[in-house]
Amino acid sequence: MTDVELHYPMSRTCPFDPPPAYAELRKSDPFTRVRLWDGTAPWLLTRYDDMRVVLGHPQFSAEPLREGYPHVFEGRMVADKADKSFLRLDAPEHDRLRRMVTREFTVKQVEALRPFIQGIVDKLIDQMLEGPRPMEFVEQFAQPLPTEVITHMLGVPYEDHDVFHRATRTQFGSKSTPDEVRASLKELMAYLDDLISRKQREPQNDILSRLVKEQLEPGHLDRGAMLNITRLLLSAGHQTTQNMTALGVLTMLQHPDQLAAISHDPGLIRGAVEELLRYSSVLHTGARRVALEDIDVNGHLVGKGEGVICAIPSANRDENLFPDPDRFDVTRDAGPHVAFGYGIHQCLGQVLARAELQIVLRTLFTRIPGLRLAVPFEELRFRHDMFVYGVYELPLTW
Ligand code: HEM
Numbered sequence: 001m002t003d004v005e006l007h008y009p010m011s012r013t014c015p016f017d018p019p020p021a022y023a024e025l026r027k028s029d030p031f032t033r034v035r036l037w038d039g040t041a042p043w044l045l046t047r048y049d050d051m052r053v054v055l056g057h058p059q060f061s062a063e064p065l066r067e068g069y070p071h072v073f074e075g076r077m078v079a080d081k082a083d084k085s086f087l088r089l090d091a092p093e094h095d096r097l098r099r100m101v102t103r104e105f106t107v108k109q110v111e112a113l114r115p116f117i118q119g120i121v122d123k124l125i126d127q128m129l130e131g132p133r134p135m136e137f138v139e140q141f142a143q144p145l146p147t148e149v150i151t152h153m154l155g156v157p158y159e160d161h162d163v164f165h166r167a168t169r170t171q172f173g174s175k176s177t178p179d180e181v182r183a184s185l186k187e188l189m190a191y192l193d194d195l196i197s198r199k200q201r202e203p204q205n206d207i208l209s210r211l212v213k214e215q216l217e218p219g220h221l222d223r224g225a226m227l228n229i230t231r232l233l234l235s236a237g238h239q240t241t242q243n244m245t246a247l248g249v250l251t252m253l254q255h256p257d258q259l260a261a262i263s264h265d266p267g268l269i270r271g272a273v274e275e276l277l278r279y280s281s282v283l284h285t286g287a288r289r290v291a292l293e294d295i296d297v298n299g300h301l302v303g304k305g306e307g308v309i310c311a312i313p314s315a316n317r318d319e320n321l322f323p324d325p326d327r328f329d330v331t332r333d334a335g336p337h338v339a340f341g342y343g344i345h346q347c348l349g350q351v352l353a354r355a356e357l358q359i360v361l362r363t364l365f366t367r368i369p370g371l372r373l374a375v376p377f378e379e380l381r382f383r384h385d386m387f388v389y390g391v392y393e394l395p396l397t398w
Contacts, residue, residue, distance in 0.1 A: 155206025
């Protein structure tokens with residue numbers, strides 16, 4: 001393994017496209033070793049078909065404590081190893097815990113939530129229209145929207161958002177040191193522990209109160225597991241959608257012909273959201289697994305104990321599935337994308353994320369038709385160094 005030359009994560013050259021090396025690898029070396037910060041060299045998979053085999057295979061484990069699991073950043077390793085939520089557990093425990101919270105994320109429940117989401121979007125747009133121009137879209141819109149939605153569902157006071165926004169910034173940053181991550185986890189877990197005690201004393205109509213009553217108190221869930229589920233839902237619920245919203249709006253603004261198409265035909269909006277998810281693939285550090293036995297993946301052997309990184313942004317640009325994959329086209333069939341992963345860990349919040357993004361696209365450009373970037377594109381700072389990709393600030397005017 002001394003001849004491993006590629007280092008991971010790799011750099012992008014265009015902010016909208018994955019690292020150019022992925023396209024080369026898909027053609028010439030779809031199973032390749034990459035060197036990580038800690039000297040280990042897991043497999044990097046770049047083709048769609050291979051990734052689906054790995055993510056759908058019960059003998060590829062998602063547990064970060066297992067030998068060989070690929071850790072892409074040092075600080076993130078600390079957070080992942082401390083994470084006992086079902087995202088980081090294999091079946092059957094994964095399935096048992098996930099089932100406890102699926103109820104609120106079904107199509108039916110999310111449909112019922114649409115008027116609430118619409119209300120938040122309308123309020124945020126009112127504030128944009130009443131406030132000064134230019135405005136900063138990430139802080140004033142993309143971040144509050146999913147945070148207000150998930151805090152409402154969970155029963156977390158929105159006013160406390162500083163605590164968990166600070167925590168996700170540290171835990172999702174590639175430059176965070178292990179000590180910073182440990183301190184941030186400690187602060188967040190203390191906050192959540194206190195919150196769960198409050199739910200025990202004064203239950204309300206929300207997910208956390210339901211979990212306390214149906215799972216924690218009868219002993220189906222211990223307090224540590226309850227804390228981990230809460231942390232997962234809170235961070236997954238705002239971090240990804242926030243970045244997808246800002247990047248999605250920017251992508252639409254940079255493609256005026258596509259924006260005009262969805263404005264003339266709102267029937268295209270559902271497809272446009274799928275295309276934005278495919279094109280942006282904000283989980284740009286991939287889904288990671290480790291093989292529990294020797295496994296044949298489409299003719300390639302992954303040995304027991306070897307780590308695998310599934311490059312989701314590359315799968316979503318695989319020319320075998322998506323013709324002319326680097327073209328952003330709201331009319332294409334982007335449906336089979338893997339932006340939400342695949343297999344048992346496929347995103348629990350995908351119906352919710354889709355609803356939020358559809359409502360934003362439908363409302364924002366209709367109410368503010370002249371919306372545009374307030375700074376030259378070259379001045380934007382992209383989140384190359386974060387676990388979830390996006391744009392740090394998005395100054396807009398109209
Ligand atoms: C555009 C927004 C989103 C994207 C791109 C996204 C992406 C993903 C991906 C790729 C995975 C699988 C990770 C893996 O296999 O290792 C995942 C899992 C998960 N996501 Fe999302 N997500 C989004 C929004 C949300 C929202 C709004 C929630 C709400 C709580 C959420 C909750 C979860 C949970 C709980 C899991 C773990 C599922 C499991 O392990 O069974 N996500 N997400």
